[in-house]
Amino acid sequence: MxxxxxxxxxxxxxxxxxxxxxxxxxxxxxxxxxxRKAVVAEVSPEANLEPGLxxxxxxARCPGIVLRPRDVSAEVEAGRLLQAAAFTISxxxxxxxxxxxxxxxxxxxxRQTETVLRLRLLELKAAGIPTQAGVADTPLxxxxxxxxGSPLLVVTDPGEFLRELPLNVAEPTPAQTEILHSWGxxxxxxxxxxxxxxxxxxxxxxxxGLWERAAGETTRVLRLIQPPKSFIADWTYExxxxxxxxxxxxxxxxxxxxxxxxxAAGLVAETLTLRLRLDDxxxxxxxxxxxxxxxDVASWMRVMLAHLDTLRLPAHVQHxxxxxxxxxxxxxxxxxFETGLRDPAAFWxxxxxxxxxxxxxRVGTPVRGDTHRPDVFILERPAEKVPPPGPSPLHxxxxxxxxxxxPPWGVRVRTECERPKSIEGPLEGTVQAIAGPWRADGDWWNxxxxxxxxxxxxxxxxAYLLTRTAAGxxxxxxxx
Amino acid sequence: MPHPTITALRSLVDTRFPVxxxxxxxxxxxxxxxxxxxxxxxxxxxxxxxxxxxxxGSGGQLLLCQLLLTMRAARQRVALVDAMDGFTxxxxxxxxxxxLVWVRPKGLSDALVATDVLVRDGNYGLVALDLRGIxxxxxxxxxxxxxxxxxxxxxxxxxxxxxxxTVGLVPAVLHxxxxxxxxxxxGLRRTWTELLAGLxxxxxxxxxxxxxxxxx
Numbered sequence: 063m064x065x066x067x068x069x070x071x072x073x074x075x076x077x078x079x080x081x082x083x084x085x086x087x088x089x090x091x092x093x094x095x096x097x098r099k100a101v102v103a104e105v106s107p108e109a110n111l112e113p114g115l116x117x118x119x120x121x122a123r124c125p126g127i128v129l130r131p132r133d134v135s136a137e138v139e140a141g142r143l144l145q146a147a148a149f150t151i152s153x154x155x156x157x158x159x160x161x162x163x164x165x166x167x168x169x170x171x172x173r174q175t176e177t178v179l180r181l182r183l184l185e186l187k188a189a190g191i192p193t194q195a196g197v198a199d200t201p202l203x204x205x206x207x208x209x210x211g212s213p214l215l216v217v218t219d220p221g222e223f224l225r226e227l228p229l230n231v232a233e234p235t236p237a238q239t240e241i242l243h244s245w246g247x248x249x250x251x252x253x254x255x256x257x258x259x260x261x262x263x264x265x266x267x268x269x270x271g272l273w274e275r276a277a278g279e280t281t282r283v284l285r286l287i288q289p290p291k292s293f294i295a296d297w298t299y300e301x302x303x304x305x306x307x308x309x310x311x312x313x314x315x316x317x318x319x320x321x322x323x324x325x326a327a328g329l330v331a332e333t334l335t336l337r338l339r340l341d342d343x344x345x346x347x348x349x350x351x352x353x354x355x356x357x358d359v360a361s362w363m364r365v366m367l368a369h370l371d372t373l374r375l376p377a378h379v380q381h382x383x384x385x386x387x388x389x390x391x392x393x394x395x396x397x398x399f400e401t402g403l404r405d406p407a408a409f410w411x412x413x414x415x416x417x418x419x420x421x422x423x424r425v426g427t428p429v430r431g432d433t434h435r436p437d438v439f440i441l442e443r444p445a446e447k448v449p450p451p452g453p454s455p456l457h458x459x460x461x462x463x464x465x466x467x468x469p470p471w472g473v474r475v476r477t478e479c480e481r482p483k484s485i486e487g488p489l490e491g492t493v494q495a496i497a498g499p500w501r502a503d504g505d506w507w508n509x510x511x512x513x514x515x516x517x518x519x520x521x522x523x524x525a526y527l528l529t530r531t532a533a534g535x536x537x538x539x540x541x542x
Numbered sequence: 543m544p545h546p547t548i549t550a551l552r553s554l555v556d557t558r559f560p561v562x563x564x565x566x567x568x569x570x571x572x573x574x575x576x577x578x579x580x581x582x583x584x585x586x587x588x589x590x591x592x593x594x595x596x597x598x599g600s601g602g603q604l605l606l607c608q609l610l611l612t613m614r615a616a617r618q619r620v621a622l623v624d625a626m627d628g629f630t631x632x633x634x635x636x637x638x639x640x641x642l643v644w645v646r647p648k649g650l651s652d653a654l655v656a657t658d659v660l661v662r663d664g665n666y667g668l669v670a671l672d673l674r675g676i677x678x679x680x681x682x683x684x685x686x687x688x689x690x691x692x693x694x695x696x697x698x699x700x701x702x703x704x705x706x707x708t709v710g711l712v713p714a715v716l717h718x719x720x721x722x723x724x725x726x727x728x729g730l731r732r733t734w735t736e737l738l739a740g741l742x743x744x745x746x747x748x749x750x751x752x753x754x755x756x757x758x
Binding site: 416419458524539 | 595633641642726
């Protein structure tokens with residue numbers, strides 16, 4: 063479960079309806095092209111039409127249909143909302159295409175992510191863009207799952223999942239579809255039952271590509287996008303408005319997106335600024351300091367509406383800008399010398415994410431083992447607070463620090479008078495200077511008894527730690 | 543003193559696009575005079591700083607250990623993303639490990655993902671990414687976009703980001719310093735104070751003076 067895909071079916075339609083609630087429930091179609099070439103590209107289920115019909119034909123078959131061109135600004139706003147939702151799940155997000163985001167989930171806790179995904183889908187639905195999600199091991203299979211998801215589909219067995227999917231999911235060309243249908247192949251499972259080599263011989267490299275997509279073998283590197291750095295929305299009314307209702311509606315929609323972006327960044331709004339540009343070229347601007355910094359749209363709206371309800375403007379509103387000033391959420395009252403976590407939720411969540419990605423034994427605060435044996439330590443859970451520093455060491459710290467080679471480099475050593483003279487292996491050269499040996503042993507009462515002989519040797523101007531154990535000579539690291 | 547036209551242009555940009563000119567934030571002092579001087583006070587927060595150690599024994603690990611001590615004294619959290627798993631806890635006193643989160647990834651790709659997560663966290667005073675020991679060809683094959691993403695992630699965070707490499711790697715980095723010491727076996731008998739005072743540091747790339755001018 064490494065990737066999730068959020069996909070909005072009929073994205074242009076949903077974005078338009080989100081911006082214009084009056085269109086809800088009406089048969090609606092998005093028109094592309096001009097004049098006689100104009101066709102309906104996306105059609106709502108109420109219209110019961112196939113996309114691709116000419117406008118005349120669509121109007122003849124569905125007399126009440128509302129025809130609209132694409133609303134690019136509504137799509138941009140809906141797209142940003144979708145991306146903000148994705149960023150609340152993981153910081154690694156790709157804007158795959160219009161109405162589709164791919165999320166890198168590697169390292170995320172599976173059960174928690176699934177819960178968050180479900181919550182986010184509910185929020186997106188409430189915000190006017192019902193979204194489907196798929197979760198799988200590769201971006202491609204996650205996308206297939208998102209296309210099937212209602213609203214969320216988690217693929218645990220890719221082979222089983224792909225087998226029954228219709229062929230068109232793998233996007234064959236019309237020519238490939240015709241050939242494969244003539245062979246009686248209608249599902250991905252039926253296609254992958256044939257060998258890749260046979261498909262390659264008959265359908266060429268494009269056929270191999272189709273087979274790989276059908277088998278879910280294709281993977282790719284995500285082109286990650288950056289989360290937004292400023293939390294701002296602006297929109298224009300054409301024609302300008304004079305009533306509060308249309309302003310309130312759009313204000314709510316844009317505030318929802320900004321609040322989600324803030325939450326994704328682990329921030330909250332401290333103040334809001336609302337600027338209304340009027341059609342007489344004047345401007346009304348008002349800043350709102352929130353009673354408590356937060357990302358709760360309902361409380362934002364209460365504060366802004368309390369002002370707007372009493373507002374009388376000399377002209378119509380043409381353009382609106384809403385800006386949130388972000389701040390870090392105040393988790394607790396800091397003491398004067400407090401050095402706890404600024405954002406404990408982010409700290410523990412990120413540690414859990416790294417542990418899932420790398421393994422719990424590879425993340426933590428090192429604590430040396432209670433032994434004289436070199437390089438023995440455990441990694442512990444980091445402290446909630448950094449304690450005050452202990453007393454300074456009695457003796458000054460001495461010598462370059464050792465950078466270990468893990469695992470150590472096995473080498474062949476030529477000795478003279480029982481002292482290393484030259485080394486062969488991953489590190490080669492004549493020993494120019496030497497110090498040692500230092501001998502240590504321990505655990506002689508245990509089966510895990512150890513004994514080690516250490517030398518410090520200089521080769522090509524750099525100092526290395528050379529050891530001899532029962533396993534032979536090894537270069538343990540470099541003094542750097 | 544910059545040319546008056548340049549000053550006028552900067553002031554115009556400042557007025558028109560107040561967000562475009564970032565003012566330098568704080569800095570994390572390393573406790574190594576040569577490095578702090580070269581960086582104008584220490585590792586800048588919200589920025590990536592690259593320190594290269596082309597030769598073994600040039601003092602990169604000593605610098606890392608000194609940073610642990612300095613950050614410990616300031617009670618600031620440190621994350622070390624140790625791509626080649628080379629850190630040795632015995633190199634520093636036990637007390638100097640208590641603020642450290644040591645991340646031991648299994649390769650370059652995991653190291654970069656882990657760094658991305660830690661830089662965005664906001665709870666660390668320093669995130670150190672140690673890439674020394676990784677083959678140069680593999681390092682150079684890192685997509686440039688990864689570094690730009692890290693640059694962007696570091697902005698607005700109160701975290702200094704140190705990248706330690708063997709070759710100059712990070713594009714558009716504000717400061718790139720090179721460590722050129724080579725003390726050999728004799729260095730094992732000197733105190734840290736002597737060794738750090740003797741560190742040879744060369745500024746390969748540094749723009750802190752320009753940044754100061756921009757800030758006016």
